[in-house]
Amino acid sequence: MAKVDNFKEFVYIDPQKKMILLKALGYDLDARGFVVDNTRRRVICKYTRRPVHFNEASILPGSTVIINTNPVSLSSYIEEYLEN
Amino acid sequence: MTPDNTEPDINKILANAAIIGLENIGKRTFDTIKKAWLRIDITSRYGxxxxxxxxxxxxxxAKNPTYIAFKSAIGTKSPFTRFIKVGLLLYELNSRGEKDRVKEIRSEIYNSQYSNRYVQKIIHIASTGVLLHILDYLTYFKDTNKLSDYAIREEFKRILRIWQEIGVPVKKEDNETTIKNNIQSLITKKVPIIIVYASESAVPRAHLAIADLSNKKVFVGKYILWSKNLTLSGFNQFLGLLYASDTGLDSPFG
Known part of the structure; x- marks a missing residue:
């Protein structure tokens, strides 16, 4: 994916809106609260290499990329998509 | 700045959808949300x-000029830059008094798949507040000695590896003589680089100690002094860095 243009900021998203956005992007949750794709496979965070739990999910700008939220994965994301 | 009125505001769209309730949202609304989120011509994008x-x-x-210059100096994607940012974040959180969160993040990293001696050292050095100065020095060092990107990457790794032997943290209770003795003991050991760092009330004494040694020509023929003062997250800091005159890195290939 190319660099993200016109990025403004990271904002908090409450669980209700997060669920709506995830659904809109084609995701759902399994019985244990992990995010699954439209084939019902758990989504794996590209940085932590672990399944993404709903409570830990960040949804990243202008894409369908979702990751587990921690400083290292956010830093990796920023490096890959926002830094020049 | 608020998003242009002609653009769909994803925050508003989601707020409206939340009022309707997830179970009542139809395919058309989901499509509208997706379209607004993925739109490429939008001027304000959020994460x-x-x-x-x-x-x-x-x-x-990531927008700090020193960080950007260092990234450019090492020339290629480095596995360390993401940890440099996290280290600087920890320093910032610490400065804000969020010590429990700092402990939590540090422990997560040390116990994670990422953990290795370099990563742990980056996190440690960043916590002293001196990491940005080191990056600044390395960028300067590259330019002055016309070194390759590779040489600078290796020099950074070397500093991380030998940090325990070359770092001189100046504590607030250290007097000028103690600081000078600590520096001179490293000069005797002929370490390749000496990094003296101080914060807040210790800054003037660190300054004086280095100035006195410099006036007495203790470094002549052995070390070259590079020093810097700055304020980071509201704290005054000083870094005095002495690098051996014979660096062993004078080739453009390192």
Whole structure:
């Protein structure tokens, strides 16, 4: 994916809106609260290499990329998509 | 700045959808949300996260001129830059008094798949507040000695490896004589680089100690002095860095 243009900021998203956005992007949750794709496979965070739990999910700008939220994965994301 | 009125505002769209309730949202609304989120011509794009302050701080760190210059100096994607940003974030959180969160993040990293001696050292050095100065020095060192990107990457790794032997943290209770003795003991050991760092009330004494040794020509023929003062997250800091005159890195290939 190319660099993200016109990025403004990271904002908090409450669980209700997060669920709506995830659904809109084609995701759902399994019985244990992990995010699954439209084939019902758990989504794996590209940085932590672990399944993404709903409570830990960040949804990243202008894409369908979702990751587990921690400083290292956010830093990796920023490096890959926002830094020049 | 608020998003242009002609653009769909994803925050508003989601707020409206939340009022309707997830179970009542139809395919058309989901499509509208997806379209608004993925639109490429939008002028204000957001990332949604549960730790927005930390994410925004990391993004600000990525715009720090010293960090950018260092990234450019090492020339290629480095496995360390993402940890440099996290280290600087920890320093920032610590400065804000968020010590429990710092402990939590540090422990997560040390116990994670990422953990290795370099990563642990980056996190440690960043916590002293001196990391940005080291990056600044390395950028300067590259330019002055016309070194390759590779040489600078290796020099950074070398500093991380030997940090315990070359770092001279100046504590607030250290007097000028103690600081000078600590520096001179490293000169006797002929370490390749000596890094003297101080914060707040210790800054003037660190300054005086280095100035006195410099006036007495203790470094002549052995070390070259590079020093810097700055304020980081509201704290005054000093870094006095002495690098051996014979660096062994004078080739453009390192």
């Amino acid at each position: 949604f996260t549960i730790t927005q302050d930390e994410a925004n701080t990391l993004n600000d760190i």
